[in-house]
Structures are given as C-alpha cells and as structure tokens.
Amino acid sequence: MKPEEISKPGEQLVDLNPQNFATLPPPYENYKESPVAPLTDDQKTRWEHSLDGVSALTLPKPQTPEEEEKLVASFLSGLEKLMTKENNWTFMQPLMLSLEYCAKCQTCADACPVFEASGHKDIYRPTFRADVLRKVAKKYLSPGGKILAGFRGHDIDLNWDLVARLAELAYRCTLCRRCASVCPVGVDNGLITHELRKLFSQELGIAAAEIHEKGSVKHLKFGSSTGMTTAAIGDIIEYLEDDIEEKTGKRIKIPLNKKGAEILLVHNAGEFMSWPENPMAFAILFDAAGIDYTISTDLVGYDAVNYGLWYDDVQFARVAIKHLEIARELGVKKIVIGECGHAHKALSVIADRLLPGDQLIPRESSYTLLWDIVKSGKIKFDPSKNDFPVTLHDPCNAVRLMGIVKPQREVLRAITPPGRFREMTPHGVENYCCGGGSGFAIMSSGNFTDWKIKLSGRKKLQQILGAFQGEMDPELKKMVCAPCSNCKGQIRDIMETYEVYEKTGIWYTGLVEMMVNAMVEQEQPFLDWPGEDEDDDM
Amino acid sequence: MSWIQILTYLCGAIFIVGFAAKLLKYATMPMHVRWELYPIPHEGKHKSYGGSFYEEIDHWKQERHKDHMAMYMFMLPEILFIRALYEDNKSLWYWSFPFHFGLYLSIAGLAFLTIGAFLQLLGLPPATAIGSFVQSLTILFGVVGYILGLIGVVGLVIKRMTDTELSEVSAPIDYMNLIWLGAIFLTGLLVWFQDPGFAISREYLVSIITFSPMKAQLSLMHYLNLLIFLGFFAYFPFTHMTHMVSKYFMWDKVKFDDDPNRGDPGVDAKIKTYLGYPVTWSAAHIDAQGGRRNWAEIATTNPWTKKEEK
Numbered sequence A: 001m002k003p004e005e006i007s008k009p010g011e012q013l014v015d016l017n018p019q020n021f022a023t024l025p026p027p028y029e030n031y032k033e034s035p036v037a038p039l040t041d042d043q044k045t046r047w048e049h050s051l052d053g054v055s056a057l058t059l060p061k062p063q064t065p066e067e068e069e070k071l072v073a074s075f076l077s078g079l080e081k082l083m084t085k086e087n088n089w090t091f092m093q094p095l096m097l098s099l100e101y102c103a104k105c106q107t108c109a110d111a112c113p114v115f116e117a118s119g120h121k122d123i124y125r126p127t128f129r130a131d132v133l134r135k136v137a138k139k140y141l142s143p144g145g146k147i148l149a150g151f152r153g154h155d156i157d158l159n160w161d162l163v164a165r166l167a168e169l170a171y172r173c174t175l176c177r178r179c180a181s182v183c184p185v186g187v188d189n190g191l192i193t194h195e196l197r198k199l200f201s202q203e204l205g206i207a208a209a210e211i212h213e214k215g216s217v218k219h220l221k222f223g224s225s226t227g228m229t230t231a232a233i234g235d236i237i238e239y240l241e242d243d244i245e246e247k248t249g250k251r252i253k254i255p256l257n258k259k260g261a262e263i264l265l266v267h268n269a270g271e272f273m274s275w276p277e278n279p280m281a282f283a284i285l286f287d288a289a290g291i292d293y294t295i296s297t298d299l300v301g302y303d304a305v306n307y308g309l310w311y312d313d314v315q316f317a318r319v320a321i322k323h324l325e326i327a328r329e330l331g332v333k334k335i336v337i338g339e340c341g342h343a344h345k346a347l348s349v350i351a352d353r354l355l356p357g358d359q360l361i362p363r364e365s366s367y368t369l370l371w372d373i374v375k376s377g378k379i380k381f382d383p384s385k386n387d388f389p390v391t392l393h394d395p396c397n398a399v400r401l402m403g404i405v406k407p408q409r410e411v412l413r414a415i416t417p418p419g420r421f422r423e424m425t426p427h428g429v430e431n432y433c434c435g436g437g438s439g440f441a442i443m444s445s446g447n448f449t450d451w452k453i454k455l456s457g458r459k460k461l462q463q464i465l466g467a468f469q470g471e472m473d474p475e476l477k478k479m480v481c482a483p484c485s486n487c488k489g490q491i492r493d494i495m496e497t498y499e500v501y502e503k504t505g506i507w508y509t510g511l512v513e514m515m516v517n518a519m520v521e522q523e524q525p526f527l528d529w530p531g532e533d534e535d536d537d538m
Numbered sequence B: 001m002s003w004i005q006i007l008t009y010l011c012g013a014i015f016i017v018g019f020a021a022k023l024l025k026y027a028t029m030p031m032h033v034r035w036e037l038y039p040i041p042h043e044g045k046h047k048s049y050g051g052s053f054y055e056e057i058d059h060w061k062q063e064r065h066k067d068h069m070a071m072y073m074f075m076l077p078e079i080l081f082i083r084a085l086y087e088d089n090k091s092l093w094y095w096s097f098p099f100h101f102g103l104y105l106s107i108a109g110l111a112f113l114t115i116g117a118f119l120q121l122l123g124l125p126p127a128t129a130i131g132s133f134v135q136s137l138t139i140l141f142g143v144v145g146y147i148l149g150l151i152g153v154v155g156l157v158i159k160r161m162t163d164t165e166l167s168e169v170s171a172p173i174d175y176m177n178l179i180w181l182g183a184i185f186l187t188g189l190l191v192w193f194q195d196p197g198f199a200i201s202r203e204y205l206v207s208i209i210t211f212s213p214m215k216a217q218l219s220l221m222h223y224l225n226l227l228i229f230l231g232f233f234a235y236f237p238f239t240h241m242t243h244m245v246s247k248y249f250m251w252d253k254v255k256f257d258d259d260p261n262r263g264d265p266g267v268d269a270k271i272k273t274y275l276g277y278p279v280t281w282s283a284a285h286i287d288a289q290g291g292r293r294n295w296a297e298i299a300t301t302n303p304w305t306k307k308e309e310k
C-alpha cells in the first residue's frame, strides 16, 4: 500500500487478520489466535477508527465539514511549527534530517517488531507514517511543492481522513528506535512518531488520555500519574514498612524528605500500587548496604515517570524541572532512578540539555548502583536461593537508548547459580521492546489493549518463550527479570492473555526482588509465584 | 572562452553554493536535546557490547574518555562498504555497494585527473614518470568506477522495479536519478574508448583551471558526458542524494552525541537562548498565549497548581 492511500475516504483502511500474525514458538505452535477485538457499533459511530479498526485515542469524529477543515488546518500549522527553531529547538535538527533523507531502501522494516508481528502490514512499516508526513510537508509547506508533485513522489491529499488516521498511527509505534539503529543513512522513524505525537498534542490537544489527562496532568496536579496524592504517599510508605516487617521480621525505616541525604531515590509510582515488593526490596537492600538515601513526598517528587517523553515537550519539561528542583531543595548529591526504563532516559538523557549545568543534579541508574552494592560485598547473597531458569528483558530506554547493558547482567549472574541465567535472542542493544513502550503499557482505551498485546507485544512473547525452549513443563518455574515498571505491566498483560504461567510456568519480576530473594539474611523466600500467595495480583 | 566552459563554471558555482547552503542549514540549527543510540563506538572497546558511561558509578566524577580511533574504525567500513546495509539488507547491498563504490572510485578518478592537470601545468605531463603514474591511477579508478557504478545502477533499477516492497515507495524521480547517474557512467566509459589516456579531458581541465581557451577539440562523446555530468552536478545539492550530509549529522550530532552536560559555558549560553524563544503552540495546556510566553515561562509554570515557580 502506498502512503498516499491514507487519504482515501472509507470505513477502514486495512483489516487485521490474525492468520497473518507472526507465529509463536511451542507450546503455542498450534495456538488459534483470535482477531483484535472489534469496537462496538456504538463506539464505531463515535470514534475515529478508520486506520485499522482500532481506537487508541477514542478520537471523536468531527461533526461538520467546517470542523474537519479547521482540524486539518491546525494539523498543517502544527507541522509548520515543528519545523521552526522557536517551537521545536529540542528536536528540530534530527527531525529535519530524518524528513529529508530517506533513501527508500526498507532496511528498517525488518527491524520493526510491530511490522513483523502484524504479518508485514504496510501501514505499520517504520517509513509509512514518516512518508506521509514527509509528503505533506513537501507538497504543502515547501515552495513550489505542488509543481510536478506526482513525478517527485509526494502527491498526497491532505484531508481529515489522513489526519485522523495519522493520529492513530502515531500510537502504533513504541518509540523503541530499533529501526533507527539499522538505517544506513541514519533516518530515525521512531523520532518521527515522537514528533508527530507532539504535533497532535501541542497544537491540537490530541493525545492518548492515559498519558495526558490521566497521566502527566495528574502527575502535575496530584503528584503522581497514578493519582496518588502527596497526602497519601506517606501512608503508603508506612504500609510498605509494615509489609517489610512481615516479610523479613525486621522494621526498616524508609527515610522521607531527609535533607542532605546522599541520594534521592525515585520510583515509578506504579510500583507502589501494582508491585509494592519492588520499592520494599529497594528499602531492604539500601538498608542492608548502609546507603544514605531519601524518598520525597513532594508533589511530583515521588513519581519518577515522565510521560511527556512520549508525546509533549512542554509536559516533559514541567515534570523534569520539578524532579530536579526537588533534588536541589533536598540538597542530595545524586538522584537514583528506580526500575523504570523511560524515567531513566527522561531524567538522565533528555533533561540533560534542558537546563543550564548549574541547575542539574547528577542522575544515576539504580542498575549501576545495585551492581556497585553487589561488588562492595556489603550484602551476602546465596545464589542457590534463585535456583530456577532466568532470562532478562532489556528495557529499550535504559539499554539501547542509554547504554546500560552490563550492570543488570552482572547482578543477575551474581545472584543465580551458574547456568541458570540465559539471554534472549537478540538482547542488549539489539533487544526488542516489550511492546508496552511509549505509553502502551498503560494505555487501554477503546480496543487498544487487545492490539498492544497481540501485535506490539508479540515479538517479546516469542522471545520469552524462545529463551526457555525445551523447559516448557509448567511445573518447572521460570522467571523473566524485567527491571522496568512499564515493561512489567506489559509482560503481565501478555502473560495473562496467553495464560503463559499456567501453560509454561514462566513468571516475571524485577531485579531487586530477585536480589532480596537471594540475600543470606532473608529467611523466607521474598519472591511470590502465582498461586503461592493469597493476595498476589495475578 | 566557449559556452561549455562558462557552463562548467556556472554549474560548479551552483554546486558549491547549493551544497554549502545545505550544510549551513543543518549546522546552524539549534543544539537539540540528547537523543543518542547505542552502541556508540567512541565509548571504547571495552564497551563494544553497546555500553556507556552510565554503567560507571558516579560517572560525572570520572574523566570522560572518548576513543576516537574506535570511532574512525567504525565509520570507515560504514562509509566505504555501507556496512549497515550489508548486515541488515543484503539483497539490496549487492547492488548498492557496487553503485556507491563505483561512485567513490570515479570521484577519485576525477581527483587524479585534476592532479594530472596541475602536474601538466607544472611541466610534468604523462610523458614524465610521475605524470604517467597519476595518469594510470586516473584510468584505473575512473574506468573501474564507471563499470562498477553502471552495474550498480542497472541492478538497483531492476531491484526497485521488481521488488514490490521498494516499487511501492518509489517515485519516477527515484528512477530518473539512478538513470541519470548511469548515463554519466556509461558516457564516461565511452569517452575512455575514444580517449584512452583521458588526454583530451585533462586538456579541458587545464583550460578550466587556467581560465584559458581550450587547446584540444572535445569529441561529441566528451560533450555528451560533460553535459550530463554538469547537469547532475548542479542538481545534486537539491536532492536527497546528499545523504552524506545526514550521515555526518545523524551519526556525529545525533546518534553518537552522548556528551553529558557538565555546565560547559558554551552549552549553557545556548540553552539560555533557547529557553528565551517564544512559543506559539496552540493547545490549551501549553498556555503559550500566542507567543507572549517563552519556553522558560511555560516550562516552569504548573497550570494545575497555578503556582508560578522559578
């Protein structure tokens, strides 16, 4: 399908046929895949879904031709703003380079997990949305753009169909940037998705509700994207202390707002709600290693996420600046980022050139610090306590996009018996995204959940199953270590849908949970396997 | 001075101005936020698995070490042999490699021809040892380059037409560009048949260098080759075939730019300028007030607490 076809009027541009989806390894070789759940008739009349029958944005249909025209005009003016330094100094150079230089070789297509999983649907090609944007820019925004547009290959019609489909298409890419790492001329189609989302959000106010209204807005309003308020966080921390006592027999104080502490530890607040063992494990390890740290209960300060990274530079900056400001006020020497891939990249890499150097505070990955703790010998580990096969998921944001590859591996090797840890294929900087990247892990509007599990998460499921081939007996427990809150969310959803634990015995956890499980001091097992504990959230 | 000489100067000037404008356009864009992608070769050999300084505890306290040699060792095969394509898209590489390599060789041939012209002006024509050596190199690079380039063009055109994945995204202009280059290679080869030592071509270059009338008579094939080449030369800076520009900027300034901000005064000054840029994004939550507020103002305002923060 040619990118120009995106403007074709019609109910739905492509149908997703589960028979074309990439196949899964045993024991799923004969698994009968079901179609992506269709929207109800009522939903169809209300929401735009003309791309692939999926609605991630629940974008309302314009009611009048005038409204349509206005939206199309806004889109074009947004595109123009993306190409000005005043409005887009943050990303203008890589965007303009990526828009200008595609050599149309399609090398990137084979690198994309979504394109592959879909059975090579053209609309999911990394170049598809980039091409549409490129063609619109050339035809409508460059001088003489309409002359010989057909011959020059950019004769595309800008209409509401195009805009509505492009808005949805901006949410069919996880921003994993695997495509960018193979492009022979350096074009970054992941970046183009990112910029497209910014255009929609910053100009038209269109974004996925879970990452905007229920995400970054809640973060700035209540203190956390989970909605957890500054008033509640203190209580939650107290519960954690109780739970730690129950699990370890030891009362540990989690330091709050401690001025002059060495480290400000920031967690993805989703952990407090969904996987409290993760912040608990951090507290146990930091206590045992004698680390001087604190957690903030200030607005925004107790939630490391920064959803703006995925769709809006302004929301991004507001949150990042708040994180840094809180650290400065506390007078800490560094901020340590918990197990959250995108928070790693947001605060360490992207925020790095947002403020002058004197307003920055050093930021460090928890993976690096954890490895340092292991190396220091301050905590004794007994690897035999983790005597089960383990594989490691590489969160793209911390690995391909930040180069933190080794520490988490070294930690795993130190806390598991020899031969128990095995890599996925491929891994490290060549890894595949869990499929929950760029906000997908938390997005669940319309029928999007089904799409993200069956399509963007498919490659990860293949990889996880692949890592344990030959050991599929459900009685043999196996673990995926995923040191990222979002990745865990996505992996949890995939596992539920495909009943992975029941069929194969594969479960998932974070890195610190496995570390505490291996601590010599820790008498009872710290890890929960499904079915063992009444209140696990399987 | 003949019309073809005037045309040569004109096309040369368009090329230089066009290409410089292109470089300048990208070079003067604001420093963007970091957007690197690993592996980054200058992180050094011990990080060959794609690691970075973020793997070191208190990385900001450590001396930053960039392994420039590793960087060159990475870029050389990347540029010469198009390694990315070799690794990830071999069926295209079979044609793209001879095409690009042929192009490099014929450019090298042209460079030797120019050196030969200068030597001739210094009284060292091909009859002398050094002149003859340069002439041999001119012929070797030029002819092998033309042949490889031609093979590449034919292969690429066929591949682009027959592979639906590629034909769907290809426009007439893409074929035209390839065929245009193919015509340069082909006529170059035919010139060589007529002028095996490129003597006439060298004479022509001498006349261009010295701004003087031509001594030798150009053949029809010389004219044809020159016209096709000059047209392409002037057209090239305005096309996406200048992707060596993106190769430089996207690698050096984007994918491999992992320099942490340690308060360098130059970087600070830039950031301060950018934060002063007025914002005109229209969405309500930005609250840009049509350009009345700048980045610093909107980024330090939390509209949901309505508290102005510094």
Ligand code: SF4
Residues within 6 Å of the ligand: A101, A102, A103, A104, A105, A106, A107, A108, A109, A127, A182, A183, A184, A185, A186, A187, A188, A189
């Ligand atoms: S690999 Fe790069 S140049 Fe090739 S089609 Fe993809 S984006 Fe374009």
Ligand code: SF4
Residues within 6 Å of the ligand: A111, A112, A113, A114, A115, A125, A126, A172, A173, A174, A175, A176, A177, A178, A179, A180, A189, A190, A193
């Ligand atoms: S960033 Fe990832 S998901 Fe998006 S197009 Fe590239 S490879 Fe595909």
Ligand code: SF4
Residues within 6 Å of the ligand: A174, A175, A176, A341, A342, A394, A395, A396, A397, A398, A432, A433, A434, A435, A436, A437, A438, A441, A484, A486, A487, A490
């Ligand atoms: S959710 Fe995890 S794997 Fe997926 S993009 Fe984010 S960090 Fe990467």
